[in-house]
Amino acid sequence: MHKTIGRDMHQIEPDALLLKVLKTGQPAARKRHLIKSVQKYVSMRMFPIWRDGAVAGAYSVFRDVTELRRLGREVERVTQVAEELTSQLDAAFSRFQMIGQDPRFRTLLTRAVTAARTDATVLIRGENGVGKEGFAKLIHQASLRRNKPMITVNCAAIPETLIESELFGYEEGSFTGARKGGKLGKFELAQGGTLFLDEIGDMPLLMQSKLLRVLQEGEIEKLGREENIPVDVRIIAATNQPLEELVAQKKFRADLYYRLNVISLAVPPLRERRNDILPLANHFLEEYNQRYGKKAVLSRNAGQQLLEHDWPGNVRQLRNCIESAVILCGGLEITPADLTLETPEAPRAVSGSGFSPPAGPLREATLQFERQLIRSALERCGGDVEQAARQLEISRRTLYRKLSDKIDTSAEFVTS
Incomplete structure (x- = not known):
């Protein structure tokens, strides 16, 4: 301010508002005004000084708001950046059907993106149809592994006798019927990327112990191979089952549960x-x-x-x-x-008039009756295997096994 003290205002600030007050005798005020001579923004109020009925001078009371203006601009910039990032996130979320403004859901999306920046194991929980696989894809795409494969394994859809070879693969000649040249397992296919284990609650206990060892040691035991194979895979698991109850019932290993449940994402139902x-x-x-x-x-x-x-x-x-x-x-x-808004009905008993048991052994009659129940459930559910399994109160793995063993899977109503 020493540059202005004692100097003629007409020379240093010819456009000063105070000169207008001096000329008109009318008070004035400005919330934000640039004083060019000192390059400062001020909030100011200006008043005339009267003497003997004439304007003898003028004075102003001002406060430096330069810093406030700078902060205001910074807030505006940060707000625009946040809006742009939100827009980009919304576009990314949309790709995986991650659409919604529900606060709980948005918080979950933010947690998923945060978790994606690490290699921590993620357990996604929620009812059927809430979008657990969408969350898994979002985490993979937001991670540093996005340029590597993401391999999905439905643990409920693979027969218990095949799940080990599906996950770990096998060497040529390792068992009768093994493919020539062997087979890569899902862990090897996902090398460097992400392995998504859907319906992890349906994984057999024996396989759970082998999966735990892979998570602990970072290597797989391939069927027919003497040396273990190192793997670098990020694990995301999902389930619609209460794993805590399964652990209490000795149907799911507690140590595997804790190993998977590093970051837990509970996806809310649509209702x-x-x-x-x-x-x-x-x-x-x-x-x-x-x-x-x-x-x-x-x-x-x-x-x-x-x-x-x-x-x-x-x-x-x-x-x-x-x-x-x-x-x-x-x-x-x-x-x-x-709109088709029917709620699935509970399975109905097959009446005596609707099913005539064949003559023959009890086992054959039981198989025929079971076929009828499965076909009826699939027809009611429009071929939706998952919904049919829920109506029959059996796991999808069990239903797939019964489909492959007992009925013609080429029937048009059988879908995955």
Whole structure:
């Protein structure tokens, strides 16, 4: 300020507002004004000085707000950066159907991205259809392993006798029927990348102990090979089962549970994030309109019906519902009549009039009766094996085994 003290203001600050106050005799104020002579932003109030009815001078009271202005600009910059990052994250989340504004869900997404920056084992928990595999893909793509493979293994879909060779592979001639040249296991295929173990709760106990050893030692024992093979794989596991209860029942190893449960992500069911139902529905609507060359829109009544449904099949059920509505709607607007919102019924007993047991041994009659139950469940569920297994209260692995052993898996209603 020493540059201005004692100097003529007309020379050092010819545009000064104080000169205008001196000329007009009218008070003035500014919240933010640049004093050019000192390059400072100030908040100021200016008043005239009257003497004998004439303006004899003027004075101002000001406060330096240069730092406040700088901080304001910094806040604005950081806000724009945050908005841009949020936009980029939303775009990434959208790729994996990670759509929603529910606070709990958004927090979970943030935790997933944070966990992705490490190699820590992640256990994703939640009901069928909530999007556990989507979270696994998101973690892989946000990690440093994104340029390496992500291999998915459905532990419930592989027969118990084959799961070891599927995971670890085998050498040529290691057993009768072994493929010439041997076979790479899922761990070797995922080398340097991510191995996603879906339905980990259905993994047989013997296999659990072998998986634990791989996690501890970082190497696999390949069937028919003398030396162990080092592997560098990040493990993500998922389950819809209460692992704590399985541990208490001695159906799941406690040491493996603790080894997998380093970072736990519990995905909420769709009924607990109802504000996300319509955004998800509209996302799927756009996807299937494009796929089937349509321009369907949701009517208000249809949207309300989606909001009121409990969605036992979660996001997967919502996706299927929208796809069906897009295909079947007769006009441009999807109405409640176009929505398939049935809740799966409990398995019904086969009445005596609906099933005639064949003559012959009890075992054959039992197998025929079991076939009838499985076929009936699959038909009710439109070929959805997972839903049929849930109705029959058996695991998917058991149902797949029964499908391969007892019925024709080429039947058109059998799907994975």
